[in-house]
Amino acid sequence: MSQKSIFFDLETTSISFVGQILNFCFTLVDEEFEPIKTLKGDVALTRLQLPEPGAILANKVNILTRDTQYSEYEASKAIWSFLCAESKEGASLIGYNSNKFDFDFLKTTLNRNGFIPPLTRLKRRDLLHAVRYICSKNAEVRKALTKDDKLVCTLENVTQTFGLLKGVQSHEAKADVDLSIDLAKYIFKEFGLDVRTFSSYEPPILSKYEVVSKVDGLVEKPFCLLDENLNSALWVDLNKFKEVENKREAVSYFNKQKGDFFLGTEEPEALSLDFMSALEEAYKGVSLDNFFTEPKGDIEVFIYKVRNEEIIALGDLIQGKEPRSIISDNTKRLWGRWRLANLQEDDPFVQKNLPDYAKYRYGGGMNLGADNPKIHKTATELFMELESLRKSESGENREILDALREYYLASPLFNEFLKAA
Numbered sequence: 239m240s241q242k243s244i245f246f247d248l249e250t251t252s253i254s255f256v257g258q259i260l261n262f263c264f265t266l267v268d269e270e271f272e273p274i275k276t277l278k279g280d281v282a283l284t285r286l287q288l289p290e291p292g293a294i295l296a297n298k299v300n301i302l303t304r305d306t307q308y309s310e311y312e313a314s315k316a317i318w319s320f321l322c323a324e325s326k327e328g329a330s331l332i333g334y335n336s337n338k339f340d341f342d343f344l345k346t347t348l349n350r351n352g353f354i355p356p357l358t359r360l361k362r363r364d365l366l367h368a369v370r371y372i373c374s375k376n377a378e379v380r381k382a383l384t385k386d387d388k389l390v391c392t393l394e395n396v397t398q399t400f401g402l403l404k405g406v407q408s409h410e411a412k413a414d415v416d417l418s419i420d421l422a423k424y425i426f427k428e429f430g431l432d433v434r435t436f437s438s439y440e441p442p443i444l445s446k447y448e449v450v451s452k453v454d455g456l457v458e459k460p461f462c463l464l465d466e467n468l469n470s471a472l473w474v475d476l477n478k479f480k481e482v483e484n485k486r487e488a489v490s491y492f493n494k495q496k497g498d499f500f501l502g503t504e505e506p507e508a509l510s511l512d513f514m515s516a517l518e519e520a521y522k523g524v525s526l527d528n529f530f531t532e533p534k535g536d537i538e539v540f541i542y543k544v545r546n547e548e549i550i551a552l553g554d555l556i557q558g559k560e561p562r563s564i565i566s567d568n569t570k571r572l573w574g575r576w577r578l579a580n581l582q583e584d585d586p587f588v589q590k591n592l593p594d595y596a597k598y599r600y601g602g603g604m605n606l607g608a609d610n611p612k613i614h615k616t617a618t619e620l621f622m623e624l625e626s627l628r629k630s631e632s633g634e635n636r637e638i639l640d641a642l643r644e645y646y647l648a649s650p651l652f653n654e655f656l657k658a659a
Contacts, residue, residue, distance in 0.1 A: 241361075242329040243267050243434045244321070245422070247414040248340045249297045251289035254606050254614065255346040256538045256599070258287045258310060260299055262317065263411035266324055271423040277320045278412045281313045282306040284579035285592070285650050288600065288617060291624040294642050295635060297409045302641040311556070311580060314351035317344070325359040330434045334393045334418050337364040337496035342542070349541045350572055352553025365418055367438035367498040369396050372429050374453035374500040389455045397421055400428075438498035441471075447514060449476070451502035458502035461490075462509065462517070465525045469494055472529060474517065476506075485520040491529065535605040536614075537571050544568045552576070583650060596654035617655040621646060 246264045251257040263278040283289065283301070294301065308316065321331075333340045341362055348355050369391050373380040382399050383390055393414065397403035402420045407413075422433045441450055444463045452461045452473075464472040471492045479488040492499055509517070533540050548569045551561040555573050565573075574587075578595055581588050596617075598604055604614035615623075624646065628639045646652050 241327065241434075242324055243271075243332060244324060244329055245332045245415050245418050246336070246340065246344075247333055247411040247418065248343055249299070249409060249411050249414075250343060251283070251287050251293055253290075253293070253339065254539070255343055255541070256536060256604070256606070256614070257290070257293075257343075258283060259313060259343070259347055260289075260297060261411045262313065263415040264317065264320055265415050265419065267419060271419055271426070273419070275324075276412070276415075277316060279307040279313060279316070280304055281308050281310055283645075284310055285583065285588075286575070286579045286595065286599070288620055288646060288649060288652060289642065290615070290620065291627050291639060291642060294638060295627060295631070298634070298638065300638050300641045301645045309580070310347070311351050311576075314348050314353055318348055318353040318355060321360065322356050325356050328359050328361070330363045331360045332363040332365060332418070332422065332433055334414070334421075335364065335366045337362050337367070341496070346538055346541050349544065349549050350538055350552075350576065352549060352556045352576075354546055354549050362496050363433050363436065364438065364496070364498070365393075365421060365433050366391060368422075368425060368431055368433045368436050370453075370498055371436070371438065371440075371500055372425065372431060374502070376429070380456065384456065387456070393417060393421070400424055438500075439471075439492065439494040440499055440501050447509060447517060449506045449509060451504040451506045453500045453502045458504045460506035464489060464521055465529075467526060470526055471499075472524070472526060473499075474521070476513075479517070479520070489521070489524075489529070535607055537568060538575075539606050541572075544572070548572075592650065593654045593658060596651050597658045600651070600655045601658060617652055 244264055244266050246262070248262050249260045251260060259281050261278070261280045263276065265273050266275040268274055289301065331341070345355055345357070373383060373389060373391070380389060383395060385395070394403065394407035397407075397417055397420070400421070402424060403417060407417070425431050425433070443466070444450075446464065447462050449460055449462045451458045460476040461473045462476060464474050466472070471494065473490050473492060475488050475490065479485060482488055533543070537544070547563040548566050551563045551565055551569045552572050554561040555565075555569070556576060574591065575595075577585075577587050578591055599614055600617035600620075602613055602616050606612040606614055624639060624643055628636060628643065631639055
């Protein structure tokens with residue numbers, strides 16, 4: 239292979255992009271999947287973060303005793319430099335369930351610290367999609383990964399089933415990257431599937447309302463095409479269309495570069511004229527151009543809408559340079575948040591603005607959603623969740639949660655929230 243391949247993993251404080259990376263690992267491999275170079279590290283929390291108890295428990299991170307090598311800004315700079323250096327001729331960036339989470343979390347983290355990742359040189363690859371593809375074509379693998387009549391494709395279950403993992407998954411970035419490399423090597427050897435070049439969107443270019451059988455977990459379902467272009471497609475779940483009152487709920491959007499869509503072996507029935515008329519009526523005028531409404535929510539959740547020149551200007555401000563472009567409202571908003579996270583605690587800007595941010599983010603004001611707003615967990619909800627987990631856990635888990643509780647109570651942001659409550 240001519241292009242390089244980089245396996246990566248992030249462990250984070252939250253599944254929301256306003257959270258923060260706890261630890262990271264990027265490993266460059268050769269054509270035989272042997273590691274060549276690794277960048278890894280633990281990241282100190284900024285004052286804006288109250289890590290979610292469930293995430294801390296899953297990652298087995300003791301917030302108070304861990305050894306951190308990077309601030310978030312330093313980690314962002316190191317990751318950005320690594321990716322730029324290793325993707326000059328193009329590279330595959332590979333993770334497990336990375337297309338849905340890690341890749342966009344990484345982009346958000348780099349952007350809010352003033353860095354633009356070399357996205358045009360990085361091909362998104364996802365081992366989870368490779369595993370799902372194998373399951374869609376191999377009944378024995380599908381059966382082996384089934385638990386309680388459900389296909390379970392977690393990294394832990396897959397690698398345990400294939401004999402690559404003894405015991406439980408550590409959920410530490412370097413260990414998970416090593417495990418992912420072992421899995422990629424295994425499926426290449428055993429199934430002839432190379433994740434470095436694998437494309438997970440299988441349907442060919444079709445005409446409107448053409449029907450295919452889509453593999454969905456353990457079953458095949460009939461889907462028909464609503465609209466598509468070279469990069470994206472809208473598909474209608476025909477079974478769901480019959481069941482739901484709001485027909486929009488039956489439509490799924492697929493990004494062909496990062497989504498997975500695998501064809502089954504069943505031959506679905508062609509649409510009747512009555513059914514096609516019902517589809518026409520339900521989706522009159524619906525296309526990729528108008529399917530999505532303008533997203534509403536926090537700027538970090540929808541940071542992909544911020545233009546590159548705005549991020550470049552943010553980077554200039556962070557580095558103390560004269561901005562190379564006009565300072566937009568988006569840049570000002572991100573610059574203010576960066577200052578809140580990184581300036582000294584006694585800085586007048588922090589003293590003035592931290593109370594408002596605490597109330598906004600942890601007081602029920604931060605919208606993480608779009609059409610159906612999802613509100614960020616409040617500090618009260620997080621603390622109640624923490625206390626509930628502490629009552630049910632013991633040993634190392636209890637120590638981890640006790641440390642998180644101590645971190646909460648000492649957090650300037652948590653205390654600002656208490657003052658405002």
